[in-house]
Amino acid sequence: MDKKAIMDELIKNYRKNHKNSETLFKEASKYLIRGGSHNLRLFEPFPFYDAECKGSKVIDIDGNVYIDFWQGHFANILGHNPDIVIKTLIDFFNKGQGLQTGFPSIYQKELAKLILKRIKLEKIRFTTSGTLSTMYAIMLAKAYTKRELVLKVFGGWHGAQPYVLKGITTYERTLNKIESAGLPSHMESQIIITRFNDVEDLEEKFKKYGEQIACFIIEPFIGAGGFIFANKEYLKKARKLTKEYGSLLIFDEVVSGFRFHAGAVYTLYGIKPDLCVLGKAVGGGMPVSAVAGREDILELCSPGGKPEEKVKFSGGTFSAHPASMLAGFTYLKYLIENENKIYPKIGKLGEKVRVEIEGIFKNYGINVKCTGYGNSIVKHSSCVGVHFLNEEIEKITAPEQVWNPEICDVELREKIFKLAMLNEGINIFHGFGAISFAHTEEEIQSSLDAVEKIAKKWSNIK
Numbered sequence: 001m002d003k004k005a006i007m008d009e010l011i012k013n014y015r016k017n018h019k020n021s022e023t024l025f026k027e028a029s030k031y032l033i034r035g036g037s038h039n040l041r042l043f044e045p046f047p048f049y050d051a052e053c054k055g056s057k058v059i060d061i062d063g064n065v066y067i068d069f070w071q072g073h074f075a076n077i078l079g080h081n082p083d084i085v086i087k088t089l090i091d092f093f094n095k096g097q098g099l100q101t102g103f104p105s106i107y108q109k110e111l112a113k114l115i116l117k118r119i120k121l122e123k124i125r126f127t128t129s130g131t132l133s134t135m136y137a138i139m140l141a142k143a144y145t146k147r148e149l150v151l152k153v154f155g156g157w158h159g160a161q162p163y164v165l166k167g168i169t170t171y172e173r174t175l176n177k178i179e180s181a182g183l184p185s186h187m188e189s190q191i192i193i194t195r196f197n198d199v200e201d202l203e204e205k206f207k208k209y210g211e212q213i214a215c216f217i218i219e220p221f222i223g224a225g226g227f228i229f230a231n232k233e234y235l236k237k238a239r240k241l242t243k244e245y246g247s248l249l250i251f252d253e254v255v256s257g258f259r260f261h262a263g264a265v266y267t268l269y270g271i272k273p274d275l276c277v278l279g280k281a282v283g284g285g286m287p288v289s290a291v292a293g294r295e296d297i298l299e300l301c302s303p304g305g306k307p308e309e310k311v312k313f314s315g316g317t318f319s320a321h322p323a324s325m326l327a328g329f330t331y332l333k334y335l336i337e338n339e340n341k342i343y344p345k346i347g348k349l350g351e352k353v354r355v356e357i358e359g360i361f362k363n364y365g366i367n368v369k370c371t372g373y374g375n376s377i378v379k380h381s382s383c384v385g386v387h388f389l390n391e392e393i394e395k396i397t398a399p400e401q402v403w404n405p406e407i408c409d410v411e412l413r414e415k416i417f418k419l420a421m422l423n424e425g426i427n428i429f430h431g432f433g434a435i436s437f438a439h440t441e442e443e444i445q446s447s448l449d450a451v452e453k454i455a456k457k458w459s460n461i462k
């Protein structure tokens with residue numbers, strides 16, 4: 001397959017249909033770095049700019065219509081701009097409320113109560129991004145344990161904050177690469193990397209560093225690492241080892257929280273963390289994230305006491321913003337009340353997409369495996385990863401495969417297939433994306449038809 005020729009052709013077609021976006025991109029690039037503020041949104045040759053987003057669909061400023069599986073960084077379980085939240089916020093604003101006040105809004109209490117009941121933890125504190133929440137969770141762990149080391153898995157993306165910017169996607173024979181400039185030099189040695197779902201490696205790391213490990217931060221469903229669920233045995237071992245060595249277990253459920261059922265994934269596994277980080281879906285489309293967990297740990301951020309023993313998880317002009325709290329509360333309440341309707345449907349569509357995509361590519365002699373498959377514990381998985389394999393493997397089970405260019409064709413997944421699908425009117429990310437409750441069976445079929453069209457074309461290119 002001549003990837004360069006395919007990409008050149010895709011870019012030519014994309015340019016033809018995105019004239020307004022190209023003009024806007026050039027203008028935006030005069031003021032913003034590469035025309036925007038989040039690198040993932042700024043794909044090649046230039047991003048399209050949305051004019052309207054509703055349910056499963058996006059319309060861009062050139063009038064192109066897409067079925068969208070990116071869905072707000074996978075946050076939108078109900079699709080874009082669901083009426084339930086929009087109407088509630090309009091009413092709130094019509095009453096002259098909703099903007100920043102600087103007071104602890106009543107909806108903060110409602111949202112806290114709702115979440116804690118579902119995830120079975122003691123206390124919660126809100127802020128505005130998953131990144132900030134993982135940072136505060138780690139600061140709490142370090143202060144509580146009075147230790148320095150952070151253990152994380154290769155492939156774990158916990159936002160762009162100093163304690164976790166190692167071993168994310170850069171696979172260069174070692175999994176231990178720092179992935180940002182500008183960090184304190186001791187970060188290199190303070191972040192320890194282990195392998196996802198690898199019990200032996202986890203035991204080894206605890207044997208070697210256990211007494212110094214403040215926390216093990218892990219996604220029970222790894223998102224950017226390739227849409228893979230952790231095995232129960234692995235999480236059980238993580239719980240056991242952290243207890244044994246006096247380290248804290250942090251579950252990062254920014255992606256998985258309220259994505260597979262109306263709660264956190266760990267409650268399905270029956271394994272309780274010391275702290276849990278939530279984000280994305282919990283804001284109902286507004287910027288909300290949270291650290292929840294044991295009261296004795298979170299108590300470290302309450303006022304009073306010796307400053308050197310306290311964690312400054314207390315800033316944030318916009319933390320627990322009134323409109324965000326109301327949006328989050330409205331949304332989660334709806335997800336909880338309609339849990340049996342929403343999750344089985346999106347899980348079933350997810351399964352259909354995964355199975356059929358593998359089959360389509362196989363029929364055309366292209367070696368593709370999907371991820372996102374549920375298991376005996378998580379029945380309704382709406383996430384789909386599509387991976388183009390350079391070698392025959394039965395199943396993708398770890399981020400080391402997902403990001404190793406010798407095993408998976410990362411360029412084909414992240415750039416070429418994305419643009420090919422866009423040119424067919426389907427917006428995907430990391431090989432496909434997340435299905436929302438707004439997607440219809442017909443739209444799923446149209447998306448599979450687009451995959452088939454691309455697979456057929458690529459099978460003829462030698």
Ligand SMILES: Cc1ncc(COP(=O)(O)O)c(C=O)c1O
Nearest residue numbers: 129130131157158159223254255
């Ligand atoms: C698992 C996980 N943790 C944390 C974050 C950071 O969240 P945010 O982008 O809201 O800062 C992300 C973002 O994608 C994530 O996937």
